[in-house]
Amino acid sequence: MSPASARPRVGLFATCLVDLFRPSVGFAAAKLLEEAGCEVLVPPQTCCGQPAFNSGDRLSARDLALQVMDAFSGCDYIVAPSGSCTGQMVKHFPELFDEPQLAMRARAFAAKTFELVSFLTDVLKVTSVEATYEGRVTYHDSCSGLRELGIQSQPRALLATVKGLELVEMKESDVCCGFGGTFAAKYGEISDAIVTKKTAHVSESGAPLLLAGDLGCLMNMAGKITRQGKEIDVRHVAEVLAGMCDEPPIAARKEMRR
Amino acid sequence: MTLHPTTPDFKDNAHQALHDPELQKALGHVQHGFIYKRQSAVERLPEFETLRESARDLKNHVLQNLDLYLETYERNVTSSGGQVHFARTSAEACETIVNICKSHGAKSVTKGKSMVSEEIGLNAAIEAAGMQAVETDLGEYIIQLRGETPSHIIAPAVHLTKEQVEGDFRRVHTHLDGARDLSEPVQLLTEARGVLREKFLAADVGITGANFLVAETGTSIIVTNEGNGDLTQSLPKVHIVIASIEKIVPTLEDASLLLRVLARSATGQDMSVYTTLSTGPRRPQDPDGPEHYHVVLVDNGRSAMLGTEFEDMLRCIRCGACMNHCPVYHAIGGHAYGWVYPGPMGAVMTPSLIGVEKGGHLPNASTFCGRCESVCPVKIPLPKLMRHWRENEFERHLTPAVQRFGLKIWGFFAKNPRLYSFATRAAMTTLAWLGRDKGRFASLPLAKGWTDYRDLPAPQGDTFQAQWRKRQQEARR
Numbered sequence: 001m002s003p004a005s006a007r008p009r010v011g012l013f014a015t016c017l018v019d020l021f022r023p024s025v026g027f028a029a030a031k032l033l034e035e036a037g038c039e040v041l042v043p044p045q046t047c048c049g050q051p052a053f054n055s056g057d058r059l060s061a062r063d064l065a066l067q068v069m070d071a072f073s074g075c076d077y078i079v080a081p082s083g084s085c086t087g088q089m090v091k092h093f094p095e096l097f098d099e100p101q102l103a104m105r106a107r108a109f110a111a112k113t114f115e116l117v118s119f120l121t122d123v124l125k126v127t128s129v130e131a132t133y134e135g136r137v138t139y140h141d142s143c144s145g146l147r148e149l150g151i152q153s154q155p156r157a158l159l160a161t162v163k164g165l166e167l168v169e170m171k172e173s174d175v176c177c178g179f180g181g182t183f184a185a186k187y188g189e190i191s192d193a194i195v196t197k198k199t200a201h202v203s204e205s206g207a208p209l210l211l212a213g214d215l216g217c218l219m220n221m222a223g224k225i226t227r228q229g230k231e232i233d234v235r236h237v238a239e240v241l242a243g244m245c246d247e248p249p250i251a252a253r254k255e256m257r258r
Numbered sequence: 259m260t261l262h263p264t265t266p267d268f269k270d271n272a273h274q275a276l277h278d279p280e281l282q283k284a285l286g287h288v289q290h291g292f293i294y295k296r297q298s299a300v301e302r303l304p305e306f307e308t309l310r311e312s313a314r315d316l317k318n319h320v321l322q323n324l325d326l327y328l329e330t331y332e333r334n335v336t337s338s339g340g341q342v343h344f345a346r347t348s349a350e351a352c353e354t355i356v357n358i359c360k361s362h363g364a365k366s367v368t369k370g371k372s373m374v375s376e377e378i379g380l381n382a383a384i385e386a387a388g389m390q391a392v393e394t395d396l397g398e399y400i401i402q403l404r405g406e407t408p409s410h411i412i413a414p415a416v417h418l419t420k421e422q423v424e425g426d427f428r429r430v431h432t433h434l435d436g437a438r439d440l441s442e443p444v445q446l447l448t449e450a451r452g453v454l455r456e457k458f459l460a461a462d463v464g465i466t467g468a469n470f471l472v473a474e475t476g477t478s479i480i481v482t483n484e485g486n487g488d489l490t491q492s493l494p495k496v497h498i499v500i501a502s503i504e505k506i507v508p509t510l511e512d513a514s515l516l517l518r519v520l521a522r523s524a525t526g527q528d529m530s531v532y533t534t535l536s537t538g539p540r541r542p543q544d545p546d547g548p549e550h551y552h553v554v555l556v557d558n559g560r561s562a563m564l565g566t567e568f569e570d571m572l573r574c575i576r577c578g579a580c581m582n583h584c585p586v587y588h589a590i591g592g593h594a595y596g597w598v599y600p601g602p603m604g605a606v607m608t609p610s611l612i613g614v615e616k617g618g619h620l621p622n623a624s625t626f627c628g629r630c631e632s633v634c635p636v637k638i639p640l641p642k643l644m645r646h647w648r649e650n651e652f653e654r655h656l657t658p659a660v661q662r663f664g665l666k667i668w669g670f671f672a673k674n675p676r677l678y679s680f681a682t683r684a685a686m687t688t689l690a691w692l693g694r695d696k697g698r699f700a701s702l703p704l705a706k707g708w709t710d711y712r713d714l715p716a717p718q719g720d721t722f723q724a725q726w727r728k729r730q731q732e733a734r735r
Contacts, residue, residue: 010397014722014723018507018719018720018722019682019722019723020682020685020686020717021559021715021716021717021718022688022715022717022718023718023720023721023722024718024727025722026722026726027725027726030726042723042726044341044675044679044723044729045675045723046670046671046673046675046677046678047668049672051665051668052665052668052669054626054645054648055503055648055657055665056645056647056648056649056651056652056653056657057649057652057669058649058652059694060665060669060672060673063650063669063673064669064672064673067672067673067675071675072570074534079673094500096638107649107731123694131291143625143626143627143628143629144628147627147628147629147631147632148628170353175585175627175629176585176625176627176629177281178585178625179625180625180626181577181625181626181627182625182661183622183623183624184707184708185705185707186622186623186658186661186707187269187272187622187623188707188708188710188711189269189272189273190272190276190589191587191710191711192586192587192621192711192712193276193590193624194585194586194625195711195712205701207604211560212260213577219714219715220712222713222715223698223708223712223713223714223715224712224713226698226713227700227712230340247618247718248697250394251697251713251714251715251716252697252698253695253698257400
């Protein structure tokens with residue numbers, strides 16, 4: 001086997017939010033994957049169907065699941081910089097199909113689909129990254145990644161290898177930030193109470209930078225932090241691991257970069 | 259107290275709860291105490307995870323053979339001298355109990371804590387029949403004084419501060435010396451204990467719930483931390499057990515399996531202080547016990563859940579761990595849910611029992627964070643069951659029109675990648691330009707639900723896919 005063909009073909013599922021709001025996370029993910037020896041493909045893609053699935057629209061969720069599986073059919077692996085979308089593809093795609101053929105296809109798809117950071121550590125056996133970040137950071141465990149996929153130690157292990165970076169744990173880092181997809185808008189007041197507790201814990205940690213692995217949670221927390229006028233930056237963990245912190249933090253203006 | 263659901267007003271209830279400073283103070287205890295204690299109890303028992311699986315399998319087995327075990331249970335209660343009454347509805351259950359009380363000429367009825375009695379509105383029925391119902395669990399006693407319902411299934415008064423309880427005691431216990439210090443919980447307990455002792459001795463009928471009903475022996479089991487259950491069931495001449503049909507377990511051995519996960523999940527205790535077994539009325543050689551022993555088994559919608567996607571919910575052993583770990587419950591407390599059962603288990607049970615038309619908010623008011631499922635001692639997939647309710651609503655067009663419309667638009671674009679690419683590129687570049695100064699929006703039309711409470715981060719510019727394509731093309735050149 002030639003070295004070129006030995007490179008795993010990894011389909012990057014950017015996720016809607018990264019595609020639309022923060023492409024830099026997609027490029028950071030691609031960089032991390034390429035550095036770890038993967039060939040990165042970005043097939044035309046839209047949404048994994050989670051909003052439909054969680055709103056009770058099972059038929060749309062099925063259509064979108066099939067669309068995703070078709071789009072990524074030529075890939076050895078499918079990797080997404082999100083525990084939430086990965087959870088949809090890994091845990092819920094197989095639940096969507098009663099037909100044996102489709103269910104089998106969904107299970108096979110799920111078996112080769114991974115969240116970015118855990119893919120690096122658990123599949124590619126990456127033990128360190130070539131990145132530098134001077135300062136303290138704190139890490140929020142997003143719910144789907146944590147409880148559906150068991151992602152907790154992996155990002156911390158890689159962050160520990162970023163030169164100059166010190167991870168300080170906030171209280172209750174494993175408690176929901178109140179995002180919950182459409183919940184944040186449908187039950188905005190309750191969501192607000194939950195995210196207010198979260199940003200208080202972030203502040204108490206003393207870290208000037210908050211990281212997490214899901215852009216939904218990050219946009220919720222960043223939006224609250226700026227609304228509260230707190231001096232805390234917010235970024236996706238992939239940006240720091242890839243050493244790509246050139247873009248302003250989430251919800252921050254260019255000159256506000258700290 | 260009759261239980262007219264206020265669940266349709268969930269959003270208003272939640273709003274009030276969020277602005278109630280006493281409630282918010284009281285809720286602080288739920289967020290930390292229960293969680294920490296459960297965690298350390300679980301860590302002390304290495305086989306806890308295995309026990310959860312066994313508990314799940316046991317309850318599944320019972321649900322698959324419920325008719326068999328109910329008949330066995332009934333036979334064994336009868337042979338120990340008791341009587342079993344089956345009640346299909348709340349009304350039937352209340353009527354049965356009231357009739358038993360009346361037939362013994364009861365004036366005063368003491369009660370151990372029972373959520374199913376809350377569900378059927380038993381206290382109101384007893385009082386409407388001219389008898390007095392006295393709650394003997396300290397928390398239940400306090401909320402009865404206040405004319406409230408439980409806000410938590412195992413800690414009914416968890417929404418109150420000790421200062422509020424002191425105020426209630428001073429208001430109702432008119433014998434109290436104004437100078438007496440009641441500032442500490444133990445002093446409040448002593449005061450309640452003194453008052454309740456009289457009620458225990460005066461009661462004609464004692465009603466208890468049941469944590470488990472043991473088919474092989476016809477035994478009912480309750481756990482308490484106050485011993486009030488023992489006095490409720492052993493002092494009066496009539497003991498009535500009220501329980502829902504899914505409380506059955508095949509054997510005492512099985513009950514002990516569930517007891518091992520129950521208290522650890524609920525309060526973080528290895529065992530509750532009192533685990534009380536009662537089998538039939540007093541036998542000649544017994545030193546004490548009731549002369550008459552009745553069991554009222556309540557269905558009230560549960561058998562209709564069997565064989566449906568909600569059957570898993572009937573495994574619930576009412577430990578309260580799901581609500582103890584729920585960020586939504588922590589924010590708003592139990593009363594905002596508007597009916598008997600709050601938190602994640604309530605979000606599934608309530609629509610099952612009162613209809614999704616009234617209870618529909620609850621399965622939607624969840625972030626699906628999954629913490630409830632991760633601590634459930636019988637591994638009920640609570641988020642999945644809430645999602646089933648959302649599916650049920652969607653199919654029946656009960657989903658709010660705005661949400662439905664939004665989903666439809668989103669679905670249309672998501673299913674047409676080329677249109678999606680075109681539309682999202684146009685939208686994101688526009689938004690990025692509009693938000694270029696601040697990097698965020700403090701308000702945005704159509705996003706009020708979001709921007710009322712937090713800023714909306716502005717997009718960086720063109721979409722990732724478009725930028726990626728551009729780079730690939732440049733690299734090829």
